[in-house]
Amino acid sequence: MRAKDNMRTAAEVLVDQLIVHGVHHVFCVPGESYLAVLDAFHDRAISVTVCRQEGGAAMMAEAVGKATGRPGICFVTRGPGATNASPGIHIARQDSTPMIVFVGQVGREMREREAFQELDYRAVFGTMAKWATEIDDPARVPEIVSRAFHTATSGRPGPVVIALPEDMLTERVALPDAPAFEPVETWPGLPEMAKLQKLLWAAERPIMLLGGSRWSEAACAAVQRFAERFALPVCTTFRRGSLFDALHPCCAGDLGIGPNPKLLARVKESDLVILVGGRLGEQPSQSYSLFDIPGPRTTLVHVHPGAEELGRVYKPHLAINASPTAFAASLEGLQPPNEIKWREGTKTAHADFLAWTEKATDQPGDVNLGAVLVWLRENLPADAIITNGAGNFAAFVHRFFRFRRFAQHIAPTSGSMGYGVPAALAMKRLYPERTVVCIAGDGDFLMNGQEYATAALYNLPIITVIADNGLYGTIRMHQERHYPGRISATQLRNPDFVAYARAFDGFGISVEKTADFPAAFKAAQESKKPAIIRLKIDPEAISPGATLGAIRAKALADKSG
Ligand SMILES: Cc1ncc(C[n+]2csc(CCOP(=O)(O)OP(=O)(O)O)c2C)c(N)n1
Ligand SMILES: [Mg+2]
Numbered sequence: 001m002r003a004k005d006n007m008r009t010a011a012e013v014l015v016d017q018l019i020v021h022g023v024h025h026v027f028c029v030p031g032e033s034y035l036a037v038l039d040a041f042h043d044r045a046i047s048v049t050v051c052r053q054e055g056g057a058a059m060m061a062e063a064v065g066k067a068t069g070r071p072g073i074c075f076v077t078r079g080p081g082a083t084n085a086s087p088g089i090h091i092a093r094q095d096s097t098p099m100i101v102f103v104g105q106v107g108r109e110m111r112e113r114e115a116f117q118e119l120d121y122r123a124v125f126g127t128m129a130k131w132a133t134e135i136d137d138p139a140r141v142p143e144i145v146s147r148a149f150h151t152a153t154s155g156r157p158g159p160v161v162i163a164l165p166e167d168m169l170t171e172r173v174a175l176p177d178a179p180a181f182e183p184v185e186t187w188p189g190l191p192e193m194a195k196l197q198k199l200l201w202a203a204e205r206p207i208m209l210l211g212g213s214r215w216s217e218a219a220c221a222a223v224q225r226f227a228e229r230f231a232l233p234v235c236t237t238f239r240r241g242s243l244f245d246a247l248h249p250c251c252a253g254d255l256g257i258g259p260n261p262k263l264l265a266r267v268k269e270s271d272l273v274i275l276v277g278g279r280l281g282e283q284p285s286q287s288y289s290l291f292d293i294p295g296p297r298t299t300l301v302h303v304h305p306g307a308e309e310l311g312r313v314y315k316p317h318l319a320i321n322a323s324p325t326a327f328a329a330s331l332e333g334l335q336p337p338n339e340i341k342w343r344e345g346t347k348t349a350h351a352d353f354l355a356w357t358e359k360a361t362d363q364p365g366d367v368n369l370g371a372v373l374v375w376l377r378e379n380l381p382a383d384a385i386i387t388n389g390a391g392n393f394a395a396f397v398h399r400f401f402r403f404r405r406f407a408q409h410i411a412p413t414s415g416s417m418g419y420g421v422p423a424a425l426a427m428k429r430l431y432p433e434r435t436v437v438c439i440a441g442d443g444d445f446l447m448n449g450q451e452y453a454t455a456a457l458y459n460l461p462i463i464t465v466i467a468d469n470g471l472y473g474t475i476r477m478h479q480e481r482h483y484p485g486r487i488s489a490t491q492l493r494n495p496d497f498v499a500y501a502r503a504f505d506g507f508g509i510s511v512e513k514t515a516d517f518p519a520a521f522k523a524a525q526e527s528k529k530p531a532i533i534r535l536k537i538d539p540e541a542i543s544p545g546a547t548l549g550a551i552r553a554k555a556l557a558d559k560s561g
Contacts, residue, residue, distance in 0.1 A: 063426040
């Protein structure tokens, strides 16, 4: 309870700082280590989502950071809570997402004795977080929290971990709040933009690649205008599909895992690559095979908000240290050449993309996941959000769902399984009026399926579509490629997912034929409950392009040949 004088506990100061910095939602699993913070939430207008496992809570916070560009906030208890939260922290790291994780800590007087659940957070999260620290002095709560917001959002965004010694949280102090944080925008200089103009004027086959974070709806719209004026082909990199409208005539597609070979060829043949926001990591660079390292032969312009990323892997011909939002705004000043030589090529690129994604590929079995994705793409409301974790099922999302607006796809570039359900819950918490659909694998789903209890608690009618193939399919696919016929640790025996949904007071339905999916989806929507639609997927239907049997046969043939 708050005192009548102007003294506040450090925990109250902490929660007030969150409000000052514009936080509306926090995600947590409670712990006795930070009871004082839970108590401070009691009197403040902040929405608290209490979760079933810290991995889920941290992924929810990460999803908020991804969708809004402002730090997602997570509270967890000491050692076991913090280590459970680590996958969310790792995702924020790899996906360049702003996030702040507050962790309980043992009392200051017993530190370094390996007291109950004690961890040295600076050491444990030192390389995973952008900054890991501990608050010793209640008088410094405003300062450290302010720095956390700036650190999480500035340059290349990332996760910050702050440990809160239990006795520190209950100390009373009289001090003012910090001013609200503002992310630092880094603007490209005039000389850089002039150089970019020159490179564009000299180019014959340019292409733009979008990725990373620090985007906004306005920035995406500015890039779209630029692409139109320059008739420039634009592609997105792994799991950043919602940065560019798939149906825009300049959209050249998605450069992720298993991309359209025509897009790959186009990128390889281009003489000017403008990479904005992303790092061109292992997935979009096709295992670092697209461009020479460190000196690409093609002319590379790399725009990134983190100075340390420029030249880290690729030495760009033109490095521009700018946040995508600021860079996109600066594009308005560039003038296209009188004659655009690549105009026809852009038309072909878009036509190639449409042809690649238009129709579901034939698949063994009675339920075609590609066809389900095509149906969802044609029938979901324009502002629907799609989330997913990792597994081969996601290849169908990337290939067939055409993302059309900013932050419509919330998925981990880090390839972390179990992300889709928590991300969907977080999106439904933020945007209760929008349709939120999670596409999951059977393995993927059960890594955080327990958060259906959280969906039930807050009446969040998310819809999860589980592609149930009875396999850790991705791993089986790699197994068949490298060790054909030698199945090891990739088979699954699943629960009854319909009964699972019902056990959480949700709606469950099983679909055994593609044609039954629309009615099942409608029933799930009409239930207004957290829903699961289980799709019976033939294990042979392992990817949009090849069956498991074909992959095995090829591997066996290669071995004998
Ligand atoms: C947390 C985590 N653990 C393990 C992996 C390795 N992994 C990648 S995909 C995959 C199998 C996914 O299975 P499922 O969700 O059923 O999808 P499927 O490939 O069968 O479509 C595994 C185990 C991972 N990416 N993340
Ligand atoms: Mg599976």
